[in-house]
Structure formats: structure tokens, C-alpha cells
Amino acid sequence: MNVLKSLGKFIWGNPNIPELIKISSGDFHLVRPNSLKGTRECIFHEAQATIRRTGTEWQYQIVITRVFDEGEEDLQDEEEEVEEEKVFLIDESLKFRKGQFEGRTTFSWRDLSGDPDDLFEFVCDINTTTHIVDAFEHTVYKCMFERKYQKPQYEATEQDIRNFVFNTELKIDQNDKTPPSTPKNKRSSLNKSFTTPTSASTTPMRTQNIESLSTPTKTVKLEFPGGVSSKATSIVDADVELHVFDSNTATFLMQSPLATTSILKGNNYEYWLIVEDDNKRHIIQKIEPRMNPVFNSTQHCLIWVYYDGFDMVNSFLIKFCDPDNETKFKKKFTSAMYETLNETKAKEEEQEYLMNAYLDEDIEMIDAKDSDEEESEEETDSSDEDDDGDVNNEAKEDGANTQLAVGHKLDRSFVLKGNKIGVFKHTDDDRIEFNTDINNISKPQGKKFNPSKMMLHEGDSNMILMDESDKHNLYKMDLEYAKVVEEWNIHDVIPVENIFPMKKFAQMTGEKMILGLSHNSIYGIDPRLPKFKLVDNKRRQYVTKNDFISGATDEKGHIAVGTVKGDIKLFDSLGKIAKTNLPAMGSAIKGIDVTSDGKWLIATTDQYLLLVNTEIKSDSDGRTGFEKSFAKAEKPKAKKLQLKPQHITQMGGHTVNFTPARFNTGEGVMEKTIVTSTGPFVITWNFRQVKQGKLAYQIKRYSDDIVADNFRFGQDKSIIVTLPHDVTLTKKSHLSTPTKSVLSPSKKSGSRSRNNIVKSFENY
The missing domain is CATH 2.30.29.30 (Pleckstrin-homology domain (PH domain)/Phosphotyrosine-binding domain (PTB))
Incomplete structure (x- = not known):
């Protein structure tokens, strides 16, 4: 089905479910204006109103069902026949209309077996929301359309629907001296009472x-x-x-x-x-x-x-x-x-x-749990043991976790927390265990500091650390001795805003050099230089301020860099001008990752991810935007990956703020999955399906906001999830299709009911 055919289901209902929509509480009357015995006769004191499919195509019914008070049904005489339901075929001859009775919304229609003015009337409970009232009325008119024209309701135009609104709504109220609107200019009055907020800005207006x-x-x-x-x-x-x-x-x-x-x-x-x-x-x-x-x-x-x-x-x-x-x-x-x-x-x-x-895009919706054809049953087996017992709790008085680095050669993960680094071991049975702490991180002179960033280096034997308060120096920690052994003076003028490897898998080798960013330059850093470690002939500096903040490389060393304004620049090597400039959307590119072959990149902003195919389709040599500029007509189209607005609503008002998204990675390993997180939710996209335009995602909720996340190196079955005071490992198969039960907080602290939402609107 198409992506928004599911949306059509939301509006019209699942065709396999008989009930389209229900008003769960009200009372039901027969109204006889010309009767000598009285104008109103209560048929059901408590009732429900349902629009229901029949077994015949294009035919629908209004079904009014009696609701018994507790114990009332048991008190009925066994021989007494109690009417529990009244059924009415939906047709325009009913002259269905909406009204008011004693401040409550009513739905009325003709009693076709009675006098011409006799009406059946369902009076909605005072707590029935206007959302449900409007949807119920509009659904009746669409049912009339299907019966009359023998066509599906989604083919109805707005004028088609308005034609079924009973024309008493054009009459002037006896107390209203305002002339009625003419049918030509009149908009349907299906929605007269619902009041929404007048401002979504944090500043009322x-x-x-x-x-x-x-x-x-x-x-x-x-x-x-x-x-x-x-x-x-x-x-x-x-x-x-x-x-x-x-x-x-x-x-x-x-x-x-x-x-x-x-x-x-x-x-x-x-x-x-x-x-x-x-x-x-x-x-x-x-x-x-x-x-x-x-x-x-x-x-x-x-x-x-x-x-x-x-x-x-x-x-x-x-x-x-x-x-x-x-x-x-x-x-x-x-x-x-x-x-x-x-x-x-x-x-x-x-x-x-x-x-x-x-x-x-015009895409096909799929079950988000569908896996790649090449994945094994082991990878997608939902019967795997859950990871709830695999959480490594830490002392809260030591501060909160801030960074995660996943080992390439060593099967270790490193978690930064203030002035210390926690080391976690990956076990053979695909679990994670606490191994040791590196405490009291200090510069070679003995001054303690809290690193702002860490990056594994030289076959996972060293860790490069940054200090937010000193942007002209880097610090090399020897992981075997668990201490900082070198201070690198990068430059006395040019700062270091970020660092990343020379090539995608350089951290697995003895490569000494790394890449650095300042606000307007990209440069190489070589710790073997005698004084300043910045390599002058490996620097590309821009005259204007670009505000570079993130970068990544592919296996060949091609470079992608993101800016505060949202630009993405692609370079084939250091010291040269960018081959490709992708326009800024306006949101900062807080993280970038590139596939090993350089054909795809994923850029992270707070609200969304941008997936870009860098291949130049017309190039016979198979070059990418890193190696050659795109022709104007071949500029790549970014795929925007984001959470569905309705899912954000079910999250209870959670503001989206993605952590840097990453592909699963490993030498000789094909990228199959994208992982990121926002608040307490870890989220994955199936990369193969995303490339085909199928944007469904899987999700899992935790009890606390997620600090960082990444796959284990070399596979995509397991995701390391770092919480403020916990580190855990979850299997990809334990993430599920977003539903209210997955997205919403617990009932104790859950989102407000539909009635409360409407009351809040009306009180605004």
C-alpha cells in the first residue's frame, strides 16, 4: 500500500473492521412534533451510536445499541423480549442532520415509517469530543455518497459531500437577524464548536x-x-x-x-x-x-x-x-x-x-520489521532473550555519561563520564559487561580536565582527547597505561573544533595523522612534527566563515564536512577545493557518516536526517560527488528521514533532537542499517529499504534519555546504548514498529486523554 493509504485508513478505518466510527455514550429518542402524547419519547436511556459496514458493497448502517446499567440486564424478566439495537440504512432520504438539545450535540434523521416530521434523535454525552462528533457526521455523508454513486468515498469532492448536508442548516434561527449565506458562498458548517489554540509560538499572540x-x-x-x-x-x-x-x-x-x-x-x-x-x-x-x-x-x-x-x-x-x-x-x-x-x-x-x-515520496509502506533478504534468521529472530538484564548501572554522584567510542580492533566500548572513562567488554555471547574505569584524567603536567570529545587511534591502543577550554591542543592517552602521555600543540591561532580519522578504517592501523576542523578550515594533524602539529600543506582554508562542525571520511579518504548553516561539502583529498557543495537547509549538520565506498552519506540535524546518494549516474567511470562535480541537472536529491508527526504526538510532546546517525560498519561489511536516537528512543532504518524509498523505521523506548548509540564494529545485530548512568546492549530485532504502546509513556505519567485535550483547547 502507499505510505498514506495507511493515513486513509486512519481517517476512514480498516476495511476488515466492520465498525467505522463509534460514539460511545448518549441517549436515544423518538421525536414527534405533532404528537398529542408529547414530543419526546426516550427509547434507550443509555446508548452507543455506531456507523457499521454491511455485507453489501456501498451499503452502511447507523446502529444504535442499548447500554445496560450494571446489573440491569440480569434483572430483566427472562420471558420479556428486550430490544437492544436499532438499525438504520444510511441513505440521503434519512435527511440526516446535526443539532443541539440542552447544550448537547444531537444527530437526527427521519423515521421513514412514521409521520413526515417524526425524527429519531441520538443525543451525545456531554463529554463527547468535537473531534468524534465531526468525524461521525462527515462519515455519514461519505456513506451516503458511496450508496448513491456506487463509488469509493475518497473520490468524493468537497462539493459532493456538502450536497448531502441537510438544508435546514441554511435557515435563519428565529433569534438571529443575520441573513443566511447563499449556497454558493457558504462553507459547510460541519464544525461549529471546536476551538483550537491560536498560537503555537512560545510567545502568546x-x-x-x-x-x-x-x-x-x-x-x-x-x-x-x-x-x-x-x-x-x-x-x-x-x-x-x-x-x-x-x-x-x-x-x-x-x-x-x-x-x-x-x-x-x-x-x-x-x-x-x-x-x-x-x-x-x-x-x-x-x-x-x-x-x-x-x-x-x-x-x-x-x-x-x-x-x-x-x-x-x-x-x-x-x-x-x-x-x-x-x-x-x-x-x-x-x-x-x-x-x-x-x-x-x-x-x-x-x-x-x-x-x-x-x-x-510516493512510496510503498512496509512492515518496519521486514529485514534484508541477506539477513539470517538469527539476526531477525524476535525470540532472542531481551537485554533488560544487561544494563550496567553506574554511580549517579559521578556525573552523567557524555560520549561513546566503539572499538575497532579491541572488542571494547569506551564511555566518557566527566573526568573518567568507563571501559566495557563485549562478550562472546553478544552481551556487554563493565570491565574497568580510567579515573582522574590529567594532562601531562598533572592538571585534571574533563574531556569534551574522544577518538580511538592507532589500532585502539590510544585515545585522542579534546578539552573544550583549550582548543589549540590535543591529548594522547595510552590505553594500556591508562594515562595521558602526550600533549599536541596544534597551532597558536587556528583552533581545533572537531577531529576525525584520515580514512574510514584508519583507526585499525598504525596511521599517525588525523583530520581537524576549525570554523573555516580543514587540515591534517601530524603528531610527529616538531612544534605545531598542523600540516600547512594539508590545509584548505576559506576566506568566509563556514562554521565547519562535523566531518567523516570513506575508505579511500574522501572527506565530507558539515556546517552550522547546513551546507555539506565533499572533497576528494586535503588541500583542494570542494568538488560538490550541497545547499544548506538551514539546520546545523551535527554529525556525518559515509559508507565505505563513498556512495552514500547520512547527515544529522536536530530534527531530521539527510541521506544523500553521491553517485554521478552519467559518469562512465562510476565516480562520486567526492571526485567530480555534479552537472547542474544531476544534483543529488536528499532523502529526509524523520519521525512521523503523529508518532511525535504519541510520544507525549517529546521534542526531537537526534544523536549523530551512523551506518553499521566494518572492513568488508556491507552497510545495512542506520541508527540514531532522540530522547529515550533508539531508532533504526533499514538502509536497503530506504534506498528504495521505503522509509519505515523501528523504535525502542528506554526509561531515560539516550546520550549516544552505535553498532558493534563489524555487524549490525547489536546496538550499544549509552544512557546518562547506564550502558546497555540491545539487539536490533528487539526494536519494533512504532505503536502507541511503544511510543507513549507509562499510563501513570502518560499523555492526556482526548477529552482533556479538547478541554485544554477550549480553555486556551
Whole structure:
């Protein structure tokens, strides 16, 4: 199935399940306006209303089921026949409509066997959410569409659905002197009572002075605390459906069947997204990275995350009604996101690259637990013993773990914690055990310090350490003697911001040199030089400040470097200009990893990962973007790997902040899996399937936030997970497809119920 056919299931339901949607509590009446005995007769004091499939295609029923009070059913006379259910075939002849009775929402339809004015009426419980009410009503109209036209509901246009809304909604209330809207201009009033927050910014704001939606542009006055105000102007509008994600049912529910979404441009590269209909403004929020936006061209929709500034998170979906407006909206949205992050306009030639990064492809959804064909049963056997007993607890008074380094030649992992390094041994039965501590890390002169970074060196015999407070020196620790034995003075002017190996597997050899980064240069570091260890003839310096922060190499020594602004530069060797410059998305590239053959790289930002294929398809010699510049028409398209907005909602408001993603690695080992983590979640993507456009991921939740993670060297079955005070090893087969039970906190501290969410919205 396509990626968002599953989304269609969320909205419409699984075809294998008879029930489409249910209102779980209410009471059921027969209303007879012309009866001498009284206008209302209660049929079921407690009842449920369900829309149910029949055994016949295109036919659906409204089923009203009696709910017995506790013990009531047992008290009935055995010979007395008790009616427990009433069933109504859904057809437009029912003249189905929504109303109000004593402050409660009602659904009414004709009693086809009674007088013309007689109605059956289901009165919803006062606690029934507006999400469910709107979804129930809209589902009835879609059922009517299928019965009338013998076509699936997803082929219905908005006008098709509006045609089933019973026309009493166009009548003027006796107390309302306002003339009714004409059918031509009237938007459906399916959603009159639901109120959402008016701002997703951490700074509360109000809006006013909205010009008519029919005008080409509209101006919004934004008011902030302290009397500060500014104006924002619409730069694009589009007609959409609006849906909201319900965590309890894992479904997107209709909130407005016909609304308008707009992007507003404010001052200083600020942009706002609004969604409104004729009844109210549903959403206004600042465009920013943590929205985690995903476009999908198959279902013509945008899904994103909404934070209200009050510890509540939701996921919304807008489905575009017109393809042309959808395309215009995508371009404006990606440009707005870029300008928000970079405070400058994107170049024309970069627009397509940016667009592709925000688009979710027309892909096929797969079970995230599907494994590579070449994986053995041992690797994917979910019956393996779990790793809960394999946690190595540490003393909390010693501070928290901050770094992880996995051995290449030695089957050891090293965990940095303040002024000491914990050494952990990998056992033959694929477990991890504490081995020893290296305590009181000190410089050769005896001064203690807390390393900010560590990197294994020279066949895992040494560890290179960085000191955040001294960026002109590095320190070499001899792991056999467990002490720092050398101080390397790199340069008196050029600092060291980061270090990484000369080649991908250089750490397995006796290679002395390593690579270093400053904010605007890439250089070699050779500890054998007499004074300054920076190699001048192995340095590439840029005049402008690039803010290099991360780097990696492939097996041949090709270099990939990431910047604070999100640029990625590819070099074939030290001292030369970059062969390829990949445009900045605006988010800092905090980590990069490259496959052994240099054909793929994975770049990590806080909110998402970028997977880039560096192969030049037209090159007969099979060269990559490290070795040759891409032609303008062949610029690579980055695949954006991110968590689905609805999954972030189920995480209970967790803000995504990925740790540097890595491929599994090893000499002669094919990269098959990508691993990263965010908060308490470790996440993997099947690399082979990602290359095919199948972006499903597996996930596992821990009790604490994850500090660092990586595969054991030489395989991808086991992942070392470093927590603030624990180190553990989990098998890849123990990660699972994201579900609410996997993503959500425990019930004791879990996310709020759907009713509480709605109440919070209404109290905003």
C-alpha cells in the first residue's frame, strides 16, 4: 500500500473492521412534533451510536445499541423480549442532520415509517469530543455518497459531500437577524464548536483585522505581550480539508471539511501558518523546524506537529483540494522554512533541492520489521532473550555519561563520564559487561580536565582527547597505561573544533595523522612534527566563515564536512577545493557518516536526517560527488528521514533532537542499517529499504534519555546504548514498529486523554 493509504485508513478505518466510527455514550429518542402524547419519547436511556459496514458493497448502517446499567440486564424478566439495537440504512432520504438539545450535540434523521416530521434523535454525552462528533457526521455523508454513486468515498469532492448536508442548516434561527449565506458562498458548517489554540509560538499572540478570504491578499495584525504589534501579509492561500490526530485511536479525525490555509509573511524573516474556515480560525503557528513537516504528493497533503507552548502537542493534516494550489503552497512553505532558518532568500537553483527534501515520496509502506533478504534468521529472530538484564548501572554522584567510542580492533566500548572513562567488554555471547574505569584524567603536567570529545587511534591502543577550554591542543592517552602521555600543540591561532580519522578504517592501523576542523578550515594533524602539529600543506582554508562542525571520511579518504548553516561539502583529498557543495537547509549538520565506498552519506540535524546518494549516474567511470562535480541537472536529491508527526504526538510532546546517525560498519561489511536516537528512543532504518524509498523505521523506548548509540564494529545485530548512568546492549530485532504502546509513556505519567485535550483547547 502507499505510505498514506495507511493515513486513509486512519481517517476512514480498516476495511476488515466492520465498525467505522463509534460514539460511545448518549441517549436515544423518538421525536414527534405533532404528537398529542408529547414530543419526546426516550427509547434507550443509555446508548452507543455506531456507523457499521454491511455485507453489501456501498451499503452502511447507523446502529444504535442499548447500554445496560450494571446489573440491569440480569434483572430483566427472562420471558420479556428486550430490544437492544436499532438499525438504520444510511441513505440521503434519512435527511440526516446535526443539532443541539440542552447544550448537547444531537444527530437526527427521519423515521421513514412514521409521520413526515417524526425524527429519531441520538443525543451525545456531554463529554463527547468535537473531534468524534465531526468525524461521525462527515462519515455519514461519505456513506451516503458511496450508496448513491456506487463509488469509493475518497473520490468524493468537497462539493459532493456538502450536497448531502441537510438544508435546514441554511435557515435563519428565529433569534438571529443575520441573513443566511447563499449556497454558493457558504462553507459547510460541519464544525461549529471546536476551538483550537491560536498560537503555537512560545510567545502568546492574538490576531485581528483579517480581510476577506476572497481578496488576493490579506493582512493580519499580530499582537504580542507588552503592546508590541506587527503586520503579516498572506503570500499564498489554498483550500484544504483539516484533520487532527487523535492519539487514543491513532486516527486522523475531520476537523473542518473545507478550510483555507495561508502562509503569512511578517518581519525579519518570520512566517506564520494559519488554517481557518467561515466559522473560526483553527490554527495559527510560527513556521519553524520542530513542526517536522511532511508533504505527500500521493495523498496531496501536509502533516506537521503543533506545540502550543503549554506542554501539549498535536499533529494536524491538511489535504489540498487543488493540485496547482498545492504546488504553489509547497514552494512558498519550503522557502519560508529556509528563510526562517537562514535569514536570507534561497537561490533559484537551490529551490528544487529544498522542495525534494521536504517531500515524502510516493512510496510503498512496509512492515518496519521486514529485514534484508541477506539477513539470517538469527539476526531477525524476535525470540532472542531481551537485554533488560544487561544494563550496567553506574554511580549517579559521578556525573552523567557524555560520549561513546566503539572499538575497532579491541572488542571494547569506551564511555566518557566527566573526568573518567568507563571501559566495557563485549562478550562472546553478544552481551556487554563493565570491565574497568580510567579515573582522574590529567594532562601531562598533572592538571585534571574533563574531556569534551574522544577518538580511538592507532589500532585502539590510544585515545585522542579534546578539552573544550583549550582548543589549540590535543591529548594522547595510552590505553594500556591508562594515562595521558602526550600533549599536541596544534597551532597558536587556528583552533581545533572537531577531529576525525584520515580514512574510514584508519583507526585499525598504525596511521599517525588525523583530520581537524576549525570554523573555516580543514587540515591534517601530524603528531610527529616538531612544534605545531598542523600540516600547512594539508590545509584548505576559506576566506568566509563556514562554521565547519562535523566531518567523516570513506575508505579511500574522501572527506565530507558539515556546517552550522547546513551546507555539506565533499572533497576528494586535503588541500583542494570542494568538488560538490550541497545547499544548506538551514539546520546545523551535527554529525556525518559515509559508507565505505563513498556512495552514500547520512547527515544529522536536530530534527531530521539527510541521506544523500553521491553517485554521478552519467559518469562512465562510476565516480562520486567526492571526485567530480555534479552537472547542474544531476544534483543529488536528499532523502529526509524523520519521525512521523503523529508518532511525535504519541510520544507525549517529546521534542526531537537526534544523536549523530551512523551506518553499521566494518572492513568488508556491507552497510545495512542506520541508527540514531532522540530522547529515550533508539531508532533504526533499514538502509536497503530506504534506498528504495521505503522509509519505515523501528523504535525502542528506554526509561531515560539516550546520550549516544552505535553498532558493534563489524555487524549490525547489536546496538550499544549509552544512557546518562547506564550502558546497555540491545539487539536490533528487539526494536519494533512504532505503536502507541511503544511510543507513549507509562499510563501513570502518560499523555492526556482526548477529552482533556479538547478541554485544554477550549480553555486556551
